[in-house]
Amino acid sequence: MKFAPSNQPYDTGNFAVFTKNLEKQFGSFTAVKHVNLAVEQGEIFGFLGANGAGKTTAIRMLCGLLLPTSGSGTVAGFDVWRESEKIKQNIGYMSQKFSLYNDLTLAENVEFYGGVYGLNRKTIKEKRHELLDSLGLTASAGRLTRDMPLGYKQRLALGCALLHNPKIIFLDEPTAGVDPEARRNFWELIHELADKGKTVFVTTHYMDEAEYCNRVSIMYQGEIVALGSPQSLRHEYKKASMADVFIKLVDK
C-alpha cells in the first residue's frame, strides 16, 4: 500500500475537513488535482461543479471510500490514509441514490440503519419515533419506501445518515432530480443542522443552491478554480448570480 509522500506534520487546526494537494488518478486520468481545502466546523460548504468535474471522487476520498493517489487530508481530525474507519464513525454520508431500501418500510429502514450504526434497541426506537415525527411521516411508517415521493425519501435518507449523531455530514448531489419545493425544504433542513453546530459538506451542480452556503468552491476538470463566499465571488467576478460566475470561470 502506498502512503502519502510526506509524513511531516501540518497544521490541520480545528478544521472539520482539511486537505493538502489531495489527488486521485484513475490510470492516466487525473480525476482530482491537488485540491486544498480547509472547512471550518459548523460551516455549510458547497462543493460546486459540472457533472464529471470530480466532485464525487473527492467526496469519496474524504469519506474513506476511496484512497487518494497522493496528497494528504484529515476529516474530523482523522487521516484519510490511515484512519478511514474512524472517519466513518464521525461522519454521515448520503449519496446521490439516497440508499434507502425500497422493499423495506420507512420504519424498517430507520431501524436497519440504526442497527448498523450500533445503536441499542431503545435508542433506535426513540430515534425512529423522533425522526418519522419530525418529517410528518408517522402515519406512513408502515408503508413501503418505494411508494413514497422522492422528496420524502431524500429527507428520510438524510435522517438515517444522521442517526449516530455525526459531527460532519457529506451530501453528494442530495437534490438531484427533486422538485424545487422539496429542494428548498431540504436546504432548510441543512440550515437547521448547521445551527446545531454540524458541518455540512454538500456537492451540487445547481448554482442557485450556492447562495445557501457559507462558502463554496468551484471545481472544473478536477481542479478547484474558485473558492470563497458566494457574495465575494460574485463581487470578484462582477456577476449578478453564481450561475454567471460559474459560466465565466468555465469559459476561461
Added chain:
Amino acid sequence: MQQILYLIQKEFRQVFRDPSMLFIIFFAPIVQTTVLGLAITVDVKNIQTVITDYDNSTASLAIRRKFKNNPYFSVSGYVESPVQLREKMDGWGAQLAIVIPSHFERDLVRSQQPAIQVIVDGVDGNSAGIALGYALGVLSDYTIDVAMANPALAFSARRIPLVAPLARMWYNLDLESKNYMVPGLIAVLLTMVSLFLSSMGLVREKELGTLEQLMVTPIKTWQLILGKVSPFLILGFLGLAMMLLVAFVVFQLKVAGSLVLLFGLSALFLLTTLGLGILVSTLAHTQQQAMFISWFFMVFLVFMSGFLFPIKNMPHWVQLLTYLNPMRYFIIILREIFLKGSSLKFLLNEIFALVLFASTILTLSSLRFQKRVS
C-alpha cells in the same frame, strides 16, 4: 453482534416480501428435484434387441429364450440377413444384436467353441457398455446351463468357469440409479441456489447504491459478510429440507445415516459456496456479470464432481483437479450418508477438505471485499 442481527433481519424481510425469491427458495427445489430426479437416470432397461439365428437349432432356441425371458432385454424381432440387421441398427430400432452362426449346435457338441456375435450400438458408450455386460451375463449363464447338463462336454471345452461368481450389490441392492443420482442432484441444486443467491444479493446492493451507504458506516467487513452469509445459510437449509422431502416422498429414498450429520455437513458446504458467491460479487459490478461468473464456476463444480461422470474415468491430471472442487467432497458425503449410513469417522477426509475450503474461501472473500468503492 447486534449489527449482524439487524443485517439478517433486513435480509429476511426482503426475501419474504419478494415472490420470486420465495419461488427460488421453496418451490424451485421441489419441482427441480422431482423432474430432474426422474430424468437423470443411467439405468439401462428394455434394451431393444434383435436376433439373427442362422442355426435354428435346439441350442440357438435356448439362447433366444434366455434373452426373451430376461427383464433387461426386449427382443423386438428376428432378422434374416446382415442387411436387415444394419437397417434395424441404423434406424434406431435396435441397440443390441445377437448373431448365432449356422452349425452353432453342431460345433458346440463337437467342443469347437462356436462364437456368437454380439453387436452393440456404441453411440452412447456408457449404455453400450452396460448392455454388453448384461448380454455377456446371459450368454455365460447359458454356458453354465450347458455345462451342468453335460459335464463331459464342459471339461473338454475347457472354457467353463469352474468358480461361479455370485454377485451381490451392497448399499444399492437393485443398482437403481435414483439411489445414487438423487443425493447428487440435491448437491447440485443446493450449490446453484446458494452460489447465485449470495453473489447476486451483494451485487444487487452494489447496483442500488445501498452497499456504498453500508461502506460508510462503521460496520466491520466480517460483520457485513456474516450478515450476508447467515440468512442464505438458513434459506439453504430450507431448500435442502424441501429437496429431502421430495427424496422421501417421490423417490421413496431413505437416509441410512444421521440426518443431523447431513444437515451439519451441508452447512459446512454451504459456507463454501456462499463464500464463493461473495468472492464472485467482488469481481462483478452488475448482476448480469455476477450471473456469468457464477455460471463459469458452476459448470466446473458440477461436471467435475463425479455427479454424472465417474471421476476415476477422467484423465489423471483432470482427476487431480477435481480435488480442488468442494462439490466433489459434498457429493461423496451425501451419497455415503444416504446409501451407506456412514458415520462421522468414515467421512473425516471429506470433512477436513470442506473445512479447508470453507475457511480459505471465506478468508479470501473477506480480504477481497473491502469497504471501498472501485
